[in-house]
Amino acid sequence: MANRDLHLTRNIGIMAHIDAGKTTTSERILFYTGKTHKIGEVHDGAATMDWMAQEQERGITITSAATTCNWNWNNKNFKINLIDTPGHVDFTAEVERSLRVLDGAVATYSAADGVQPQSETVWRQADKYNVPRIGYVNKMDRSGADFFETVQQMKDILGANPVVLQVPIGAEENFKGVVDLIKMKAILWHDETMGAEYSMEEIPADMKDECDEWRGKLLEAAAEYDEAIMEKYFDDPESITEEEIIAAIRKGTVAMECTPMICGSSYKNKGVQPLLDSVCAFLPSPLDTEAVIGTNPDTDEEESRKPSEDAPTSALAFKIATDPYMGRLVFFRVYSGKVQAGSYVFNTRSGKKERISRLFQMNSNKEIPMESIDAGDIGAGVGFKDIRTGDTLCDEANPIVLESMSFPDTVISIAVEPKSQADIAKLDNGLAKLAEEDPTFTVRTDEQSGQTIISGMGELHLDIIIDRLKREFKVECNQGKPQVNYKEAITKTVNLREVYKKQSGGRGKFADIIVNIGPVDEDFKEGGLQFVNEVKGGNVPKEFIPSVQKGFENAMKNGILGGYPMDSLKVVLQDGSFHPVDSDQLSFELAALNAYKNGCQKAAPVLMEPIMKLEVITPEENMGDVIGDLNKRRGQVEGMEEARSGARVVKAKVPLSEMFGYVTALRTITSGRATSSMEYDHHAPLSSSIAKAVLEEVKGRADLV
Numbered sequence: 001m002a003n004r005d006l007h008l009t010r011n012i013g014i015m016a017h018i019d020a021g022k023t024t025t026s027e028r029i030l031f032y033t034g035k036t037h038k039i040g041e042v043h044d045g046a047a048t049m050d051w052m053a054q055e056q057e058r059g060i061t062i063t064s065a066a067t068t069c070n071w072n073w074n075n076k077n078f079k080i081n082l083i084d085t086p087g088h089v090d091f092t093a094e095v096e097r098s099l100r101v102l103d104g105a106v107a108t109y110s111a112a113d114g115v116q117p118q119s120e121t122v123w124r125q126a127d128k129y130n131v132p133r134i135g136y137v138n139k140m141d142r143s144g145a146d147f148f149e150t151v152q153q154m155k156d157i158l159g160a161n162p163v164v165l166q167v168p169i170g171a172e173e174n175f176k177g178v179v180d181l182i183k184m185k186a187i188l189w190h191d192e193t194m195g196a197e198y199s200m201e202e203i204p205a206d207m208k209d210e211c212d213e214w215r216g217k218l219l220e221a222a223a224e225y226d227e228a229i230m231e232k233y234f235d236d237p238e239s240i241t242e243e244e245i246i247a248a249i250r251k252g253t254v255a256m257e258c259t260p261m262i263c264g265s266s267y268k269n270k271g272v273q274p275l276l277d278s279v280c281a282f283l284p285s286p287l288d289t290e291a292v293i294g295t296n297p298d299t300d301e302e303e304s305r306k307p308s309e310d311a312p313t314s315a316l317a318f319k320i321a322t323d324p325y326m327g328r329l330v331f332f333r334v335y336s337g338k339v340q341a342g343s344y345v346f347n348t349r350s351g352k353k354e355r356i357s358r359l360f361q362m363n364s365n366k367e368i369p370m371e372s373i374d375a376g377d378i379g380a381g382v383g384f385k386d387i388r389t390g391d392t393l394c395d396e397a398n399p400i401v402l403e404s405m406s407f408p409d410t411v412i413s414i415a416v417e418p419k420s421q422a423d424i425a426k427l428d429n430g431l432a433k434l435a436e437e438d439p440t441f442t443v444r445t446d447e448q449s450g451q452t453i454i455s456g457m458g459e460l461h462l463d464i465i466i467d468r469l470k471r472e473f474k475v476e477c478n479q480g481k482p483q484v485n486y487k488e489a490i491t492k493t494v495n496l497r498e499v500y501k502k503q504s505g506g507r508g509k510f511a512d513i514i515v516n517i518g519p520v521d522e523d524f525k526e527g528g529l530q531f532v533n534e535v536k537g538g539n540v541p542k543e544f545i546p547s548v549q550k551g552f553e554n555a556m557k558n559g560i561l562g563g564y565p566m567d568s569l570k571v572v573l574q575d576g577s578f579h580p581v582d583s584d585q586l587s588f589e590l591a592a593l594n595a596y597k598n599g600c601q602k603a604a605p606v607l608m609e610p611i612m613k614l615e616v617i618t619p620e621e622n623m624g625d626v627i628g629d630l631n632k633r634r635g636q637v638e639g640m641e642e643a644r645s646g647a648r649v650v651k652a653k654v655p656l657s658e659m660f661g662y663v664t665a666l667r668t669i670t671s672g673r674a675t676s677s678m679e680y681d682h683h684a685p686l687s688s689s690i691a692k693a694v695l696e697e698v699k700g701r702a703d704l705v
C-alpha cells in the first residue's frame with residue numbers, strides 16, 4: 001500500500017459532559033463517513049460505539065474504542081481515527097488515557113445546558129495533555145438552545161478564547177442550519193432524516209448585519225495569527241481569502257490559542273458534515289505535534305521520536321479490551337516507525353518480545369485486517385501475552401519508554417467472593433483480566449480477613465466491574481458494604497534514637513539511628529517519603545543509608561492506626577552508629593521499621609478520609625432540602641450560583657463515606673429534578689471521635705451479601 005500522507009490523518013476524540021450528545025454525534029460521524037449504514041439510536045440501545053451490554057442499558061459510554069473512517073474535504077481524502085472517550089468522572093483515567101494519544105478533540109456541549117461541571121474537568125484534562133480543540137455546540141434544536149451563551153460561558157468558565165465560525169439560522173424547533181462565516185454562505189438542511197444533504201444558499205436578508213458583525217470578529221481573530229491578514233484587514237478586507245482565514249485559525253488552534261466554534265443538532269442530522277470539515281481544516285495532523293519524548297531505559301536519557309516510518313518503532317498501548325470474539329485486543333498508537341502483523345515488538349516494561357499475530361483497524365461493527373500500522377496511526381492487535389495499559393512497544397535494538405501515564409489512587413473498596421465456591425478460580429481470572437484493562441481498578445487480598453478486596457474510583461465504577469464479572473466471566477458475586485479508602489498521616493515531628501541489636505551466638509545484628517520523623521515540607525507535593533540524609537563522618541556508612549530509606553518506605557505501606565497506607569512522611573536521618581562485624585543492610589532496615597512504629601505513635605497520628613468535590617444542579621425550591629441533606633452528610637457548602645436555566649448550582653466538599661447511594665437520595669429529595677456530579681479532591685483528617693468509630697467498625701471481616 002502506498003504510504004499515506006500523514007498531513008491527511010486526524011486522531012481525534014469527542015469530549016463532553018454526560019448527555020451532551022457524544023454518542024449520537026459519533027454515530028452520525030460514522031454514518032456520514034459511510035462506514036455504518038444504519039443509525040443506532042441511543043434510545044433503543046443500538047448505538048454501535050457502545051459495545052458493552054451494560055453500557056447500553058445504562059445509556060452511558062464506558063470504554064474508549066478507536067474507530068477509523070474517511071472524509072473528503074477540500075478535494076482531499078482524510079483518514080479520521082475517532083476515539084470514543086467517556087464522560088463520567090468515575091472513568092477519568094479512561095478520558096486521560098485517550099487524551100494522551102489524541103492529536104485533537106471536539107469539545108461538545110449541549111446548547112440548552114451550556115458548559116456543565118464535567119465539561120470543565122475534561123477541558124482542564126485536555127489542557128494538561130496539550131490537546132487542541134474545536135468546540136461543537138450540539139442540541140441546537142432543544143428548547144432553550146443558545147449558541148452564543150455557550151460561547152460566552154466558554155470564556156467565563158473555561159477561560160477559553162472561542163472564535164465563532166458559524167451563526168445559527170433559527171433555534172429550538174426552528175433550527176434550520178448555519179451561516180458559514182468563512183464562505184459567507186448559508187448552509188441549510190431541508191429535512192431531518194439521516195443522510196440529509198444540505199444546500200448552500202445566500203445569507204437570509206434579516207441576518208446579514210449580524211453575520212457581517214461576526215465576520216468582522218472572525219477576521220480580527222484570524223489577523224492575530226497572520227501578518228498578511230492583519231495588513232489586508234485594514235486596507236482591503238474583501239481580498240482576504242478563505243484559504244488564508246482557514247490557515248490562520250488553524251495555526252491558532254494547533255497552538256491552543258483559540259477554539260473555533262460551530263454548532264448543530266446531531267440528532268436532527270444538521271451540522272455534522274461541516275463538523276467533519278472543521279476537523280480536517282483545523283485540528284492537527286500527527287505531523288503538527290512535536291516529536292514524542294521518551295526515556296532510553298539503558299541510559300536513562302531522554303530521546304525523541306519523530307512521526308516517521310523510517311524511525312525506530314515506538315508505540316503506546318492505551319487501551320486493552322476483551323472482545324468476545326477476538327479475545328484480548330490491544331489498542332495502540334504508533335508514534336514512530338511501524339508495527340507489522342506477524343512481527344515481534346519489544347515491551348520495555350516486561351523486557352519481553354511479543355509476537356503480534358494480527359493487526360486491525362476497527363470500525364464500529366467490523367474490523368479491517370491490516371498489514372502494518374504506521375507512525376502517526378492508531379490500530380489494534382491481538383496475540384499479546386503480557387501487556388498492560390500504558391506499556392511501550394518498540395524495537396529491541398532501540399528501546400524507549402514513552403512517558404508513563406499517571407493515575408489517581410483509588411478511593412473506594414468492596415470485599416467480594418463468588419456465590420459458588422467452585423467459581424473461585426474464575427473470579428481470580430476475571431479480576432486479573434479487568435485489572436489489566438483498567439489501571440484505576442485494583443485487586444488485593446486482605447491479610448487479616450483473607451477476603452478479596454477490589455478498589456476503584458467510585459461506586460459506579462465498581463458496580464460496572466461486578467456487572468462485567470457476571471456477564472463476561474460468568475461469575476456471580478456476593479459483595480460487602482463499600483468502604484472508602486482511608487489513609488494515615490502524622491501531625492507532629494518527633495526525634496528518636498532506635499537501636500536494633502541481636503546477639504544469638506555467631507554473628508549478631510546491629511544498627512543504631514537517630515531520626516526526626518514528621519510531616520513533609522509544604523512544597524513536597526508528590527506524597528510518599530521525603531528522605532533527608534544528614535549523617536556526617538560516616539557514622540552510618542554510605543552502603544546502609546539506602547537500607548534506612550527502604551525500611552521507612554516499606555513500613556509506610558501500613559499505618560499504625562488501622563493499617564492504612566501512610567500518606568506522606570518526612571524522615572531526617574541525623575546520626576547513628578554501626579558495628580564493624582554485626583551491622584548489615586537488614587539490621588538498618590529493621591531499625592528503620594521500628595523507628596517508624598515507635599516514632600509515629602508519638603507524632604499525633606490521624607486517620608484521613610477521601611473528600612469529594614460535589615456539584616448539584618437543583619431547582620431553586622429544592623435548594624434548602626439539598627443543602628440540609630449535605631449538612632447531615634458532614635458536607636461543607638462552598639458556593640451557590642445561578643445556572644443558566646434559572647436552576648441553582650450548589651458546590652460543596654463532602655466526605656465520600658457519607659455519599660454512598662447519594663444519587664438515589666437526591667432523586668427522592670428533589671423528585672428527580674436535580675443532577676449531581678462528584679470527583680475526588682483530597683484526603684483530610686477525621687475528627688478523633690469519628691476516627692475511633694471507623695477503626696472499630698472496619699476491624700475484622702466484612703459481611704458479604
Ligand SMILES: Nc1nc2c(ncn2[C@@H]2O[C@H](COP(=O)(O)OP(=O)(O)OP(=O)(O)O)[C@@H](O)[C@H]2O)c(=O)[nH]1
Pocket residue numbers: 016017018019020021022023024025042043059060061086087088138139140141142264265266267268
Ligand atoms: N434534541 C436533541 N437531542 C439530542 C441531540 N444529540 C443527542 N441527543 C439526545 O441526548 C441524549 C444523550 O445523547 P448521547 O449521544 O447518548 O450523549 P453522550 O454524551 O454520549 O452521553 P454519555 O454516553 O452518557 O456520556 C440522547 O437521548 C440523545 O438522543 C440533539 O442534537 N438534539
